[in-house]
Amino acid sequence: MKKIVTILGARPQFVKGAVLSRVVLEHNEIEEVIIHTGQHFDKNMSEVFFNEMKIPKPKYNLDINNLGHGAMTGQMLEKIEAILLEEKPNAVVIYGDTNSTIAGALAAKKLHIKVVHIEAGLRSFNMKMPEEVNRILTDRISDLLSCPTQVAVDNLQREGFENLPIVIEKHGDIMKDAVEFYSHFSEEKSSIIKELKLEENEFVLATIHRQENTDSKEKLESVFLALEKIHTEKEVVLPLHPRTKKLLEQYNMQPNITLINPVGYYDMLELLKNCSMVVTDSGGLQKEAFFNKKHCIIAREETEWIELVENGFATIVGSNTDEICQAYFNYLNSSADFSIELYGNNVGEKIYKSITKLIQV
Template identity: 70%
Template sequence: MKKIVTILGARPQFVKAAVLSRVIASHKKIEEVIVHTGQHYDNNMSEVFFTEMEIPKPKYNLQINGLGHGAMTGQMMENLEEILFCEKPDAVVVYGDTNSTIAGALTAKKMHIKVVHIEAGLRSFNMEMPEEVNRILTDRISDLLLCPTDTAIENLDSEGFENLPINVVKSGDIMKDAVDFYSKTSGEKSSIISDLELVKDNFVLATIHRQENTDDLEKLKGIFIGLEEISKKKQVVLPLHPRTRKILKQNNLNFDIKFIEPVGYFDMLELLKNCNLVVTDSGGLQKEAFFNKKHCLIAREETEWVELVSNGFAIIVGSNPKEMNVSFELFQNVKSDFSLELYGDKVGDKIHSEIIQLLSN
């Protein structure tokens, strides 16, 4: 039986990987070993997290976090080299654009192990983002690139990937499968709507955590001034990221917004299902808003998910309070066709088939 090692470093990656793990378990053609680098330390990732989410527990947990980019990536590679030497996999699977992603891909490539990159081809065209560097380098050294969208394929074509010995495939977005699967039970496992006494379609869900926003005080102020203005019309509910909380506190910034503690995945799904609209700087949440038929205001200067904007499901508002509020009002009077298939279906099965094909060559 062929073996893969899946390298994960953040909670969203575990949710996505759970989709593929279920497919792998059902077909019984591949042995999967999961490694958690520990990059994003998360109290929610307890025993309950893995049990409730039906996620296989990692065989290895490296517990590497709280370091600078260089030290973190270097320590991950050192540890991963030992694991890959011991496990001797036929391929390594990495997701997205974290330091764990590039560490896994680099280590595997230097050991002549095939690399599979899920969520390949995404570009923000902002090289100041560490994620952009990670995803570009990972794409270049992978053997199989599984792209979520046509735009991702076009990005790779424009970079000359058709001239490289790399298999580029449009697989669709695996997060679509995850949302479809977990939405069936999120209402049974979360009571957040009643706990917070929220009314369906009468609140805005917001998340702000990206370093480009939290480390720029003017941007951060602009975003929260915009959110506070929206809150005069509809309640704004914002699960507050520790980084954002710390900076607001340090600068004595107070806003009339309903801040809550960070939430688990089922709670987030229920907030998404019941909200009126989403304001976020998270790439993943932009798509999850779409999957839950919600419009989205993107609190960044660019997005990797350009099809959401070009099809009218999202608007880039950056940190401009006026733009945020004008766009909010616009979406109160717009009905969109969320049945448009932007991200594929049964993506986990397609990815599994492509990995089988890679391993048989």
């Protein structure tokens, strides 16, 4: 039986990985070995996903976290390489743009193992973002690039990827599969709306965690000032990322909004279903908002998901207090046709078929 090694490290990767793992198990043609790098080490940021989403438990947990980019990536590279030498997979599957992603790609490529990059071709065109560096380098050394959108395919073509021995496929966004599948269970599995005494469309869901916001006291203050202003109009609920929590304490900031611990996927789906809109600097949550028919205010200077902005589903505001608040008021009474097809269907199955072709199952 052919074998793939899947490398996961951060919350969005657990969600995406769950989709492909389910397809792999259904077909029973390929053995999947999962490595959890430990990049998200908080129990509520990782373990809860494996329990909730019935993802096969990782065979390996590297427990590498809370380090600088170089140290984290270097330690992951070393440990993943040792595992790949032992497991001898036919391909390594990686997701997104984290340090876990680039470490997995480098380890596999240097051992001449096929690399499958899911969510390939995304670009923010901001090279100050470590995620941008990771995704560009990962794309270049992959063998199969699974693109979520035509924009992603176009990005790769502009960079000359069609001249390289790399397979480029537009499969769609695997996150859409996850939302559609797990939405059927979230209301039964989650009690967060009741626990927090929230009413449908009577709260704003927010998440802030990216370095560009958290590492700047000025930007973080500006974003949270906007959230506090919105909170006077409509409750703002923010699951607090460990990094953001640490820096709020360091900056001695105590924002007057509803702060809660990180939540599992079912809880997040219920928060998305019931909120009035989303404020976030997360890439994944921008799409999850769209899949749940919610407008999104993007607290960044750019987005990889430009089609959301072009079609009026999201607005880029950076960390500017006034722009965040203005976007909130603009979306309060606006409507949009969320039925537009942006991200494909049955994506996990399409990716699976391309992987089987790559490794010749």
